[in-house]
Amino acid sequence: MALNLATYAHTVLAARFLGVDPFGAFTAAMNVLIVLSVVSLGLQTTVARRVAAASGHAEAIAHVALRLTYVVAPVLGVALAVASPLLDGVLRLDSLTAALLIAIGAVPMTIMGAQAGLLQGQRRWADLAWVYAASGTSRLVVGTVLLMWKPTLVCGVAGIVAGLCAPVVVGWWFLRTGNPETGEASPVTRARLVGDSLKGAQALLAFMALSNLDVVVARHALADGSSGLYASGLVLSKAVLFLPQIVLVRVFPALSTSAGRRRALTASVGVILFFGVSAAAVTALLPGLALVFVGGQDFTAVRDLLWLFALLGTVQALAQLFIYSVLARAAVGPTLVTWGALLVMVPAGLRMTTVAQMVVLLISVNAALLLVLVAMTSRTQARGSAARAGHSH
Numbered sequence: 001m002a003l004n005l006a007t008y009a010h011t012v013l014a015a016r017f018l019g020v021d022p023f024g025a026f027t028a029a030m031n032v033l034i035v036l037s038v039v040s041l042g043l044q045t046t047v048a049r050r051v052a053a054a055s056g057h058a059e060a061i062a063h064v065a066l067r068l069t070y071v072v073a074p075v076l077g078v079a080l081a082v083a084s085p086l087l088d089g090v091l092r093l094d095s096l097t098a099a100l101l102i103a104i105g106a107v108p109m110t111i112m113g114a115q116a117g118l119l120q121g122q123r124r125w126a127d128l129a130w131v132y133a134a135s136g137t138s139r140l141v142v143g144t145v146l147l148m149w150k151p152t153l154v155c156g157v158a159g160i161v162a163g164l165c166a167p168v169v170v171g172w173w174f175l176r177t178g179n180p181e182t183g184e185a186s187p188v189t190r191a192r193l194v195g196d197s198l199k200g201a202q203a204l205l206a207f208m209a210l211s212n213l214d215v216v217v218a219r220h221a222l223a224d225g226s227s228g229l230y231a232s233g234l235v236l237s238k239a240v241l242f243l244p245q246i247v248l249v250r251v252f253p254a255l256s257t258s259a260g261r262r263r264a265l266t267a268s269v270g271v272i273l274f275f276g277v278s279a280a281a282v283t284a285l286l287p288g289l290a291l292v293f294v295g296g297q298d299f300t301a302v303r304d305l306l307w308l309f310a311l312l313g314t315v316q317a318l319a320q321l322f323i324y325s326v327l328a329r330a331a332v333g334p335t336l337v338t339w340g341a342l343l344v345m346v347p348a349g350l351r352m353t354t355v356a357q358m359v360v361l362l363i364s365v366n367a368a369l370l371l372v373l374v375a376m377t378s379r380t381q382a383r384g385s386a387a388r389a390g391h392s393h
Helices: 002-018 020-053 055-082 084-091 096-121 125-149 153-175 190-212 214-221 224-242 245-255 258-285 287-292 297-329 333-349 355-392
Strands: none
Touching (some): 002 020, 002 125, 020 055, 020 084, 020 096, 020 153, 020 190, 020 214, 020 224, 020 245, 020 297, 055 084, 055 096, 084 214, 096 125, 096 153, 190 333, 190 355, 214 333, 214 355, 224 297, 245 297, 258 297, 287 297, 297 355
16 A cells, blocks of 8 residues: 555656656656566466465575576676667657666566565565565655656656665575475476466466556647646556555465455455545545646646546546456456457557546546456356365365
C-alpha cells in the first residue's frame, strides 16, 4: 500500500511540475518500465511458487535464483542501453538520457523480482512489505527533490530509477543471513527457473503491454495536448489498478493450491470490485476533487471523463487477478487470448481521435478479455472438481 500510494503521489507531482505534453512523455517512459517489469515479475512469481511448494529447500532455491538474476539483470540492462535510441524515437521522448535511464532502471528492478519472490514464497510478509515501502518512499522523496530542482523529463525518470535501486539494498539485507552453501541440492535448476519464468513472463508481458502501451498508441494517434490529457486520466486508472495489488501478493500462494483457489479467487474479486466501484462512484460524483489528484487545472478538459478511467482501472485489476490465477496453475491458453486483445487494441487505438474514444476502446477490450478469462477459469475449475470427484470414487 505504501508503494502504491507513494508511486501515485510521485506521478501526480510529476504532472504538476512537468505540464501536459512533457507529462505524456514521462508517462510513456514509466509505462515502458512497467512493461519491462515482466522479467522481474516472472522471476518473482516463479520463485515464490517454487519456494512455497518446497519450503524446506528455500536456501538452496535462493542460491540458484539469485545467481541466475545477477546474470539476467545486467544482460537486460545492456540490451536496453543498446536499444535506447530506438526507445527514444518510438516513445517520442526527445531525450536519449531518459531512454538510457530506462535501461539502467531495468537492472535493479529485475534483481528485486528474485528477492521479493523468495520473501513472498516464505511468507515473510513484514520483510516483503519493507522492500515495497523502500521502493515507494525513495521514489517519492528523491523524485520530488529532483523535480523541484529541475522539472524536466530526465529528472522525473531519474526519480523512478531511484525507487528501483533502494529496495534491492533492503532485500539484500533481509536475505543476507541465509546460508545457501550448505551442499543441499536445489529441487529446481537454473534452466528450469528460466523456463518457468519465461512462461510466466509471457502472460505478464501480454497483460502489461495491453494495460500500458495504450499511452504510446495515444501519443501517436492523438494530438500532443490530447495525449497528455489521456496520460493524466491514466493516473487515476493506474491508482485503481495498483491499489488492491496487496490482494494479489497475499492470495498467490493460495491460488497455487486446488483446495484454496476458488475461495481465494472469489474473495479477491469482491475486494477489487469494492475498491474499483467506490473509486468510480466518487469520481463521478466529485469530478472536481478527482481532478486535483490527476494534475490539477491544467487538465480540466479530461475532468468529465475521469470516472471512465476509474472504471478502466477496475476492469484491468480484475483481469490482472485472473492472469495471476493462470500463472498459479501454469496454464497457457489465457495468455494467447491476452495477446489477441493487444492485437485488437493497437490498430483500433491508432484510429481513435479523442480521449473519450480511446478510454472507451480500452474499457471494451479489457472487459471482453475479462469475460473470456472468467469463462476459461470456470471451465478449468469444473474439470478439476470432476477429476477430484472421480478419484474419490
